Amino acid sequence: MSKLSHIDATGRARMVDVSGKAATTREAVAEGFVRMSPATLDLALSGAGKKGDVLAVAEIAGVMAAKKTSELIPLCHPLAISKVEVRVEPAAGGLSVTARVKTTGPTGVEMEALTAVSVACLTLYDMLKAAEKGMVIDAVRLVSKSGGKSGDWRA
Numbered sequence: 001m002s003k004l005s006h007i008d009a010t011g012r013a014r015m016v017d018v019s020g021k022a023a024t025t026r027e028a029v030a031e032g033f034v035r036m037s038p039a040t041l042d043l044a045l046s047g048a049g050k051k052g053d054v055l056a057v058a059e060i061a062g063v064m065a066a067k068k069t070s071e072l073i074p075l076c077h078p079l080a081i082s083k084v085e086v087r088v089e090p091a092a093g094g095l096s097v098t099a100r101v102k103t104t105g106p107t108g109v110e111m112e113a114l115t116a117v118s119v120a121c122l123t124l125y126d127m128l129k130a131a132e133k134g135m136v137i138d139a140v141r142l143v144s145k146s147g148g149k150s151g152d153w154r155a
Helices: 038-046 054-067 110-128
Strands: 024-035 081-091 094-105 136-146
Touching (some): 024 110, 038 054, 038 081, 038 110, 054 081, 054 110, 094 110, 110 136
Antiparallel strands (some): 024 094, 081 094
8 A cells, every 4th residue: 555645654634845856847637527418518519608608718717727726725736837728628418628737847737637627617517507507527537647756647
């Protein structure tokens, strides 16, 4: 069993000390999905929603969320993010959300990518809830990460 890096020897939560780690290029990709009826999907894609361009607003919300991750997740380090790309695209049964986050630093950006996807999905729900309250946010997960001591990983 691997040791949890955010728990010290006495069981107390701690922020990991990354001061001795090398700054390397790191990237993470996460994805999620918002399930909805065909009518709600049509509304989202039409741009005729009362709150504006649903997809564009969700993408911007995801970018903003990635930049605020350390304020939302207690033990995350504030990072100088060099790139955040969030895409919302139609898919069978709803909208697919993908976030790609990149930095050069001493720690990875997995949490930033997951936060971007989560907030983009929540924004889609918020903007479309007047049409359908039964939408389901589903399958939020890390797809891949690269860089750092642990190397590359792919789901």
